[in-house]
Amino acid sequence: MRRLEPGLKAGRLDAAEYESNFSDLHPRLGDHEALVASDRCYFCYDAPCMTACPTAIDIPMFIRQISTGNPMGSAKTIFDQNILGGMCARVCPTEQLCEEACVRNTAEERPVEIGRLQRYATDIAIAEGHQFYQPAQASGKKVAVVGAGPAGLACAHRLAMNGHLVTIYDHKEKAGGLNEYGIAAYKTPNDFAQTEVDYILGIGNIDVINGEMLGRDFTLTDLKSKFDAVFLGVGLGNVNGLNIPGTDTNGILDAVEFISHLREADSKADIPVGRNVVVIGGGMTAIDAAVQSKLLGAETVTICYRRGKEHMNASEFEQDLATSKGVVIRHWLQPKELEHENGHVSGIKLEYTHLENGLMKGTGHIAQIATDQVLVAIGQKLDTYGMDTLKTEGGKIAIDAEGRTSLQGVWAGGDCATGGKDLTVSAVAMGRDAAESIHRSLAALSVAGASAVA
Template identity: 85%
Template sequence: MRRLEPGLKAGRLDAAQYAKNFSDLHPRLGDHEALVASDRCYFCHDAPCMTACPTSIDIPLFIRQISTGNPLGSAKTIFDQNILGGMCARVCPTETLCEEACVRNTAEERPVEIGRLQRYATDIAIEQNRQFYTPAAPTGQTVAVVGAGPAGLACAHRLAMNGHQVTIFDTREKAGGLNEYGIAAYKTTGDFAQTEVDYILSIGRIDVLAGQMLGRDFTLHELQAKFDAVFLGIGLGNVNMLNTEGSHVNGVVDAVEFISNLREAKDKADVPVGRNVVVIGGGMTAIDAAVQAKLLGAENVTICYRRGKEHMNASDFEQDLATSKGVVIRHWLQPKHLDHHGGHVSSIRLEYTHVDNGIMKGTGHVMEIATDQVLVAIGQKLDGTGIESLKLDGNKIAVDAEGRTSIAGVWAGGDCAAGGQDLTVSAVAMGRDAAESINRSLAALSAGASAVA
């Protein structure tokens, strides 16, 4: 086995190994495989899988359509509820949603492969650029959507379907939000995120303005004055920092930034990674960062989480995936101090923790791990720039059941809004439902204006 040099280094592996390591985690089913997989569905009358889906896709129907050789019809059934069904098929934690609810999911049987069947149908429709929706007659009304992530795209598409003209404002160069910048490269290979964005925007009546940041380039008040309604899908733009002594030395990196850099790299060999990597956190970002560090050629990758396995936000499937790649997950550890050599992190000292009367506390016992790269994945938080006038619910934008904020004419959805679950599929549901609320509100305004006239 080839020994890896210590310190951050790019190009640890050869081209063939990078290609193998970052190949598709769940490759698309072939035609025969899809027919066999769809035949396992019982088509339950009460459809517990459908109830478990945040976007309420008619799962038994789309699977039956596949079983009868109608993948395009299946894709339409999916897109009727979730226009980002292609990405959700790749990144949804189906093992804790629809597939967990599948009646075949027992000790003796595995569930129907709902996610892979959804990908099979949606990929065919997108590859053929099969459009199922024609915008309604123009209403003459305009809506501003801030944020081109899953919530914003779902909202914009549904508004365009209803005849409204939509302008999306986004800080980044590319639309897609976390689908473009925050998903592990092995979960969505190639340029699928942009392919899906292009498919969604091809409905028309949606303009995207890149490099536009709320609070810097425009204000919420200016949007209200210019547009008939506003939707905020701004996500969680800030990250929680590691407030530990020595945490500002070189080699300590935000895990979200690490994942984004890898996603945008034209060549994986250009992305440096340490020989001994420590990841702090217990959610999906921690898992994605740790697995990809290993796939980039890190020799030792350790996830350290301050609580137990049962408390981790990452699903059992994701934890098992990490360990299958050689990642070590250690629980009941919190960072206390980072040592450095020549300004670059060299080791991390962690304190063992326990729960005392329901409160997590340090035990006073410390252990040390040698490391040349620390990836911090301890959560993201709302960037309040430009939304100071909105009421918050905790650390997110307060919204009602329809996504309406405390300011009339302004809606919000996705990770930035109260109730957002930090999942692509839940963001899509919130954006879609807010669009329907916006459409009803604008229709009522239009009817009122006509009555007055």
């Protein structure tokens, strides 16, 4: 067994191990595999899987199209509702959504592999660059989209389909949002996030301006003066930090930042990882950070979560994936203090917790874990910089059922808005639906303007 050096260290593994560890988690089905998998579907008339999908994809239809040898038609059925169907097929918690609702999902049977079938069809269309849509007749209207994540991209694509000119502003160097910067590398290898972005932009009528931030380079007032409508898909730009002694020491890193570094690195061997890593949190980000720490060569990786297994936001599949990779998940522990030696983290003290009358409370009993790296994944929050004129609710931009904010002519959707569920598929649905609302609003304005002229 390899003896690992303590402290943060890059290049713990050899090239072959990195390649194996970060290979595709669920490789695309082959043609025969897809036919066999699709043949298991009952093609339900009143399909519960379709109801469970936030974007309401006609799942029985797209699976039937695969079963009849028509993957391109299947891809169109998917893209009609979810233009980011390729990414969603990779990162959606299908085991909690469509596949959980599948009528084959019983004690005796496993559900139809809806996610893998969706990937099969969409990958074929994207690989061939087959565009199913073109912009409608030019409306003469211009819309600004702030944020090039799933919500912004879905909104921009639907607006372009309806004939509007769209300009997307994003503060990052690349479009894609969390799909580009926040998803585990083994879920989307081979730069798929950018491949999908290029495919979406291939419709035309969409310009992307990178490196410009709302509140720093432009204001909402600026956008409202230049565009006929504005959509905000800015995500949650701030992260929650540990409010305990010792957080100013070296070796403490936000898990989102850790994942981003790993995603953008030229080589996985460039990313340093500790010998003994502790991850604080219980969501998908915590799982992604923990698994990838193990894949980078950490000897021990421990997730500490303040509540029980049943309370974790990460799906049971993701939790099982983590444990299969050697990650230890410990429940009912909350961080109390970080210890350090020579300016670097050396351990963490945690207090055992329990529920008392429905409230989580500490027991006073302390556990201690030796560690040389702590990754913090305890949630993100809205960065309101540049948006202080908007009404917020529950720490998010307040919107109505159509995505309209408190400011006339401004819509919002995705994680930044009320109703956002921190899921790519939910963000896509909110962006798409807001685009339809914007289109109706702009069409009404055009009719009103024509009547006034008459």
